[in-house]
Structure formats: structure tokens, C-alpha cells
Amino acid sequence: MAETALVLFTQDLRVHDHPALARALEQNDRAVPVFVLDPALTGRASRNRNAYLADALADLRATLRARGGELFVRQGETAEEVHALAQETGATDVHLSAGVSRTAQRRLDRLSCTGLRVHTHPGLTVVPPGALTPVGGDHYKVFTPYWRAWEGTERRPVLPAPDRVPVPSGPEPGTIPGHLPEEGRGVPARVPLRGGEARARTRRNDWLDGGLAEYPDRHDDLPGRATSQLSADLRFGCLSALELERAAHARGGDAYVRQLAWRDFHHQVTAAFPGITVHDYRDRGRTWHEDPDALEAWKQGRTGVPIVDAGMRQLLDEGFMHNRARMITAAFLTRTLRVHWRHGVAHFDAHLYDGDVADDHGNWQWVAGTGNDTRPNRGFNPLRQARRFDPEGVYVRRHVPELADLPGRSAHTPWAQDPPPPGYPEPIADPEGG
Template identity: 70%
Template sequence: MNTKSSDARDPGRERRPDAPTLVLFTQDLRVRDHPALTAALDRTGTVVPVFVLDPAVAERSARNRVAHLADALASLRAGLRERGGDLVVRRGDTVEEVRALAGATGADTVHVTAGVSALAARRTRRLRAAGLSVRAFPGLTVVPPGEVTPASGDHYKVFTPYWRAWEAHTWREPLPAPDRVALPGGVRPGDLPGDAGRGRGRLADHLPEGGERAARERLRAWVEHGLADYPDRHDDLPGAATSHLSADLRLGCLSPLETALAAGSGPGSGEFVRQLAWRDFHHQVTAVFPDMNVRDYRPRDKEWRHDPDALAAWKEGRTGVPIVDAGMRQLLREGFMHNRARMITAAFLTRTLRVHWREGADHFFEHLLDGDVANNYGNWQWVAGTGNDTRPNRSFNPLRQARRFDPDGVYVRRYLTELADLPGARALTPWREEKAPEGYPPPIADPGH
């Protein structure tokens, strides 16, 4: 079992053996399979589980994720209270609030689940600069970034060899939820967030319930009722036959390791677990290249177009290409988009309209319930040809994609009410109608053939 942490200590600071340990929750909002929490309880017995609502971070997040976060924190607090503890919630700059809490409780060590973003790296550096010992533990991925590396280099740049190494690697054993969590006396828990007013983008019409309890129920239902059909149906746009667990993994309400193990070895498991490996792949790339959200991983000297009107039409689902517009409106309506539709819409923006991938990736990040730096920006760069795709000039013909993955136009009609009266495959090509559908625009670019 590998639950090793990375640690940095201040040799000049005296350590109190009876001091509580701070456990800083970030993207790991659960009590099951939580190495940082388990190690803290093993170390001192008393812990201060803390989550800091940083207004600066919330303002840059999607409203949908802020709303989902409120559910997740309520579920985490309930899980800790069932075990005799509590979740301490503070508002403000994360490092300043953690330092103040450490001073008030006598804690000198912070346990955290290791992140891969530039934000996570800055937070750790600042905590250590504040005189705190920071120990980082696995838990964000199935296989921690850096545990499998090629013979030469610090990370895998291509998925297939990574997948082979990932499959062959020995996974750590998942950890049970603690029986008891002891919180030191005199610590004010603080209030949970009560609204989703902060953040960017549009709030979806309906969001699933967040939190560990709901996430584990979704996982159970997926394994029992959806997993076996996954190989045949995962690209079926109208079928929506994917797991819908990505948001639960994004906030860490589910352990990625437990999710992979829950799939077992039956029908569908291999294909589904491969998708978790893709998630790990992007995380191990981002751990080494934390500028994934702002800079080309592989510069290709592409010439991008500045076209605000085309970008606005794409964002609103008004390009006149139904398969693209359906995906974009699903995003606005649900805070979610089918993975096949994500590839189609991203390719249309970057390859057909030749608008910079950052414009599209930022828009996704402002709306996606499951948006994170590694997967969102890593996948966008893959599609745009600046990332880890070995075929940077890969073709995505939107009409061919529509005919293959939505042949009867069911997905298109679900999200484009203007095309509701066009039967079957006619909904995929409204520009060919003798009378244009009322309220629906003509294509702003070549829709394919």
C-alpha cells in the first residue's frame, strides 16, 4: 500500500507532540479513502478539518460548481459530525485563514491532498513560508502523478504508453472512513455557504444533488445498471449512457481509486476504467506543466482568428450547425456536456472557426460542473492540436460526427426547439430545407458533408 506523503519541515521550529493536525480539504470532500485525514488521525488523534471559502477563487469559478460545492460541504460536515468531529469553515485567503487557525489551536502541521494546478503549488509554498509543515498525500487520482514515469523524462506525453504503465502499476489499498474524528475544544465551526450567487457563467436549470452520499449512490447505480452497456453506448449522444460521475470526481466526493475498483472486472469495466486513466494522464501532464490553462503544451505556431461574432454565436449555440449548437445549449442548460459533444464543439471552434482554444476552454470552465484545470484544458489542447494528441491535424467533420452519433437527430431536437418539427436526420441539415426553420440561423461556417 502506498500512502506516502511529501513533506517539508522547518528545522528551527519546535514540534508539540500533542498538537492537533490541520487537514485542509480542497478537491477531496469526502471521509472515505482520504489518506490525508487518516494519516492525521494516526499521527495525533485530534484533527482540525478545515475548508476555506476564498472569495477570489469563488469569483473565478463556475456558478454551477459553487452551487455543487455547497452540497458537498454540507455532506462532508454531516459525515464528520457522525464521527464526533466537524468541518471548520472559514472565509478569506486560504493561507491566512489556515495560519490563523493553526495559531489558535496550536497546530503546526497541515495535511492536504496533493494537487496539480499552479494554484495548489502556490498555496503549498505560501503555507510553508508561513512556518507550517505541509504534508501532501495521494487521493486526487487513481495513480498519483509521478508514480509512473517513462525511462527518460518526468512524465508521459502520449496516452497509450502511459495506459500500459498505469495498468501494470500496483495501486494502493483504499482506506475506510475513520470510526471517530476528534476535534479540539473551543474551535468555532463556522457557517456553510448558503447560496450560489458567486461565480461566473449561467446557473444551470437543474443541478444534481452534490456530496459524498449522493455520489456513492450514483456510483452504485452506475455499476449495477449502466456499466455493462458502456462499451456500446458511451458515444451515443441521445442515449446519455455515460456515468455522470465526473462532477463527483471533480470535487473529490468520490475517491477515483474506489471508483476504479468498484468497476470490477465484468462487462464494461475495462473501457470505463480506461477513461479514469485518461483523467490520471491529464493530471500527470499538468503536474509537470501547470500552465496548461494558459500556454500551449506543444507550440504549433498556429494562426488563430480574432472573431468576436463567431465566438459569441458558438457560445450561445447559434452557429447554424445543429450538432454543435445542441452541445453548447446542453452546456448552458445543464452545466454538463456529453464527452463526444465536447470534442465536436471544441473542434468546430478551433479547427473550423480557427478561434484560439483558450477562448473555448475558458467558456467551458465557466459553466461545467466538472470543470478542472487538468481535464478541461488538457482535453481542449488535445482537440486543438497543441496538446498530447499524436495526430495534431486530426479531422472532426461535424456533419459526419452527427450522422454517426446522432443519426436520427434525437439529441439535436432535445436541445434545439427550433428544429423540433424536422423529423429524423433532417434535423441535422436544416440549411437544406426548402423553407428555413423559423428562428434558426444559417451556418456561419462549413458544416461538413
């Protein structure tokens, strides 16, 4: 048995159901859990994600210390810092969860060049990307056949948290910078979301006990806040997607489990097509417009279309947006304004707590008609969406204070008034035209 191995934490900031950590402890006397604050990542992350990350790292360190271990925190280029820590501890192996993005692949390539033996493990999704492939293809391009295969796939066991995490003596733990939430892009959320595995597991338990049963009927209810709101916890891996899926499945939460399958679907697409961040997954010959003024109005929630503005202002206020609102706002930008999806995903990424390469780009391209949607020209009328999913205008009035005094569904169409409510703009485009 080897003596010491490194465990590089990335988007898996937990100790429950952590295959890389479990294997390192199984094969070695000691483990060196490490997280590298790489400026290439923290500098372009949203301030909200950096704030969540700071919480999550503090929580992970406390959890490991309670098990006799430590979280070693380093700052710099990831492969260089891992290699230096390996030399300091005598480790020859590094274990980590397999990612799907181009950044994850570059990190893996650079680690492989250090001379360390690199071992990747599942852990970021329910079913590992690449585990399911259609006949004659390298990945599923349409969700429904993927979902059928995904449902019938045998799951790996959910792993318990280790009782002990022995670590070598000598290395300095390193500090978690107090200024980390100040780095990055976007504006901090008005109501911050606190990160870490302990808080995530509490939110998960509250959701399973109090919200899961109503999810099939209420998940599109914009004012009801009836979704799990665990997306940031999954994005940082403070929750295991597999453990959550198994718990929801055991309680009959099939509608919610299907959403976890969508997450897996986008991850396997990104693993096969990492260029999804910059290239159309399917080139439909779209013609995009450069319209800086319209883009800025959309970013600030000043389009004059209340349901769109409500979603955009929720994003600025909370670093979160209901999934239905994400589709409405993305469709307005790409289908009504004809502005390129790359501008939209960049703005979302600058503010979201849950900003994730695979989910964000997969969903944006789906809405824009360049992704995996089998109906790329489907209509997406924001007014009909508003009347259906916010019938009394509660969501709009909550997030657009200029419209707070308008009664009921009239909050959806203030431009019908002459003049419009004070301080609220006229629509920058025909909302029926998308």
C-alpha cells in the same frame, strides 16, 4: 504522538478513502478538518460549481459531525486562514491532498511560509502524478504508453472512512454561506446537480449496477445518456477515483477504467507542465482568428450547425455536456472557426459543474491540435460525427427546440431547406470545412 493536526480539504470533499485525513488521525489525538472559501477561487468558479460546493460542504459537515467531528469553514486567503486556525488550536502540522495546478502549487508554497509542517498525500487520482515516468523524461507525453504503464502499476489500498474524528473544543465551526451559489460566473443550470459524498456514492452505485456493463457499446451514444455522469463528483473529490476504479475493474469495466486513466494522464501532464492553462503544450504554429461574433454565436448555440448548437445548449441548460459533444463543439470552434482554444475553455469553465484545470485544458488542447494528440491534423467533421453518434437526430431535437419538428436525421442539416426552420440561423461557417 502529536496532539492536534489540521486537515485542509480542497478537491477531496469526502471521508471514504481519504489518505490525508487518515494519516492525520493516525498520527494525532485530534484533527481539525477545515475548508477555506477563498474568494480568489469562488469568485472565478462557475455558479454551478459553487452550488455543488455548497451542497458538498454541508454534506461533509454532517458526515464529520456524525463521527464526533466538525468541518471548520473559514473565508479568506487559504494560507492565512489555515495559519490562524493552527494558532488557535495549537496545531503544528497540516495535511492535504496533493494538487497539480498552479493554484495548488501557490497554495502549497504559501502554506510552507507559515511555519507549519506541510504534508501532502495522494487522493485526487488513481495513480499519483509523477509516480510513472518514462525512460529519459519527467512525464508521459503520449497516452498509449502511459496507459500500459498505468495498467500494471500496483495500487495503494483503498482506505475505509474513519469511525471517529475527534476534534478540539473551542474553535467556532464557521458558516457555509447561503449566497455561495450566487457567486461566480455563468448562468445556473436549469436542472441543478446536487453535490456531496452521500449523493455521489448513490450515483456511483447506480452506475456500477445499471450502466457499467453497457458502457463499451453505448458510451458514444449522444441521446442515450449512457455515460457515468460522475465527472463532477470526481472533480470535487466526493468520490475517490481509486475506489471507483477498483470497483469498476472488479466488474470487468475495462473500457470505463480506461477513461479514468485518461483523467490521470491529463493530471500528470499538468503537474509537469502547469502552463497548460495559458500556453500551447506543443506549439504547432497555429494561426488563430479573432472573431467575436462567431465566438458569441458558438457560446449561445446559434452557429446554424445543429449538432454543435445542441451541445452548446446542453451546456447552458445542464452545466454538463456529453464527452463526444465536447469534442464536436471544441473542434468546430478551433478547427472550423479557427478561434483560440483559450476562449473555448474559458466558456466551458464558466458553466461546467465538472470544470477541472487538468481535464479541461488537456482535452481542449488535444482537440485543438496543440496538446498530446499524436495526430494533430486529424479531421473532425461535425456532420459525420452527428450521423454516427446521433443517427436519428434525437439529441439535436432534444436541445434545439427550433428543430424539434424535423424528422429523423434531417434535423442535422436544416440549412438544406429554403428557408431554414423559423428562428434557426443559417450556418456561420461550412461545417464540412473543419
